[in-house]
Amino acid sequence: MILAAKIFFGTAFLAGAFLGGPLLAAPAQAAGCGDGALGVARVVQVGTPPGQSLAVGLKSYPRTLALKDREVVLTFDDGPLPATTTKILDALAAQCVKATFFLVGRNAQANPKLARRIVAEGHTIAHHTFSHQILRNISESRAREEIEKGFRADEAAAFGSGGPPHGSRFFRYPGFADTPELNAWLATQGAVVFGADVWASDWVKMTPQEELELVLKRLEASKGGILLMHDIKAQTAAMLPELLGELKRRGYAIVHLVPGDAPPPLRDAPPGWSSETQKFLQAPASSRATPAPPADLARRPARESP
Numbered sequence: 001m002i003l004a005a006k007i008f009f010g011t012a013f014l015a016g017a018f019l020g021g022p023l024l025a026a027p028a029q030a031a032g033c034g035d036g037a038l039g040v041a042r043v044v045q046v047g048t049p050p051g052q053s054l055a056v057g058l059k060s061y062p063r064t065l066a067l068k069d070r071e072v073v074l075t076f077d078d079g080p081l082p083a084t085t086t087k088i089l090d091a092l093a094a095q096c097v098k099a100t101f102f103l104v105g106r107n108a109q110a111n112p113k114l115a116r117r118i119v120a121e122g123h124t125i126a127h128h129t130f131s132h133q134i135l136r137n138i139s140e141s142r143a144r145e146e147i148e149k150g151f152r153a154d155e156a157a158a159f160g161s162g163g164p165p166h167g168s169r170f171f172r173y174p175g176f177a178d179t180p181e182l183n184a185w186l187a188t189q190g191a192v193v194f195g196a197d198v199w200a201s202d203w204v205k206m207t208p209q210e211e212l213e214l215v216l217k218r219l220e221a222s223k224g225g226i227l228l229m230h231d232i233k234a235q236t237a238a239m240l241p242e243l244l245g246e247l248k249r250r251g252y253a254i255v256h257l258v259p260g261d262a263p264p265p266l267r268d269a270p271p272g273w274s275s276e277t278q279k280f281l282q283a284p285a286s287s288r289a290t291p292a293p294p295a296d297l298a299r300r301p302a303r304e305s306p
């Protein structure tokens, strides 16, 4: 009976029961994975009432989710694309972990089966505009259209057209390029703006092993947080199975974010905080949205944009 209950509820329920905090038991999540898998430690609902802004992620904003030490939220931007997103989903499924996918609308529109697979496998659908334009470069009205078109395309691909949103109202700006006006408007839409706490910097070309070591080094330094990767990057798809295995070995726990009605517990940035994204967003237009190669990557590659 005890064994049956453990199999039924899986490690997600058991780990969450001891950790406390916002938790939705998800009986099916760990089925078939067993204790050797990373699994989901707890599920956190994230939302904001219309009109109340919420923006999280210390790379861009002075607050983030109040995660416990060594808790990690997995997020992927820019997909779905068949060649790489398929491998990402396979790796997540093998470890029974759930992630949040910030879809580019035109990619979702072109790959609806993949968008539906993301939903079917229990991940959270989030949004990243329709065509990945840098919204600071276009008028506010065009930027709103680009965001709304992205919401609609993602929803239609993942859930079918019409009705209220089935996915989340989670939104991340392409190139992290927000504006105060768009942030205020997104608040009226009940959207939650996501930066990130930890970058994989996978917009920089490096080997899967280099990326793995970089991500692990950064997670050790930050003690976890919202991790940003890209499911359109072959190097990320190649290193993800090893990363998830290593997170398990090192005692990290995965937190799955799902849509909710209210903000979850938050924590403020430490004193002396400054926006890392703002530094390169304020660079001249010729190098706009082009962060410097990571200083903690041993081999310095050429610059690329996120």
Ligand SMILES: [Zn+2]
Pocket (backbone or CB within 6 Å): 077, 078, 128, 132, 173, 174, 175, 306
């Ligand atoms: Zn992007």
